[in-house]
Amino acid sequence: MKIYSADARKVDYMNVEQNPYLGTIDFAPDLYEVFKLNGKYYSLGIVAANKEYGAANELRRFNVEKEKSYHENDITCPICGYVDYDSWEEDDENEEYQCGRCGAILEVTRNVQVTYSAKVKELPKIWE
Known part of the structure; x- marks a missing residue:
């Protein structure tokens, strides 16, 4: 699953793939589930119906x-x-x-x- 940032100054909720790219994970968490990517924790706030990509907030x-x-x-x-x-x-x-x-x-x-x-x-x- 490709992960894009939901922390950007201007988040595009309709075109998530236009937000800053964070990386790819080998699993498909559900909304609000926590995952680790590049040593940081994130929570998935937006997920595509096909679960190919989503947008996440960093849990600072x-x-x-x-x-x-x-x-x-x-x-x-x-x-x-x-x-x-x-x-x-x-x-x-x-x-x-x-x-x-x-x-x-x-x-x-x-x-x-x-x-x-x-x-x-x-x-x-x-x-x-």
Whole structure:
């Protein structure tokens, strides 16, 4: 399978073969599966129906040893660093989450912080 970059400044999703060429692999991963090419880790984001070519994102912060990320504003994959900026759409009851880049299954806990604001409704009585 020929692999093209999906990290280019202007990615051509309709003509993937116009993107920078990364190399060839001897297997055909499915979407979001991780593979190694030229010493770097990638996740396949686009694949042709015939699986002859695809486009992949480099996983620059890929680390299978890292197990946790703490107190992020959005769900952040500890393994590849993918940030889901639509985390607020996740169901509160759903404790499992699949990373949108590397496919890792994560256990997610929503942490809620409550803050208060106040404005004057009625001034206090003042004795002079």
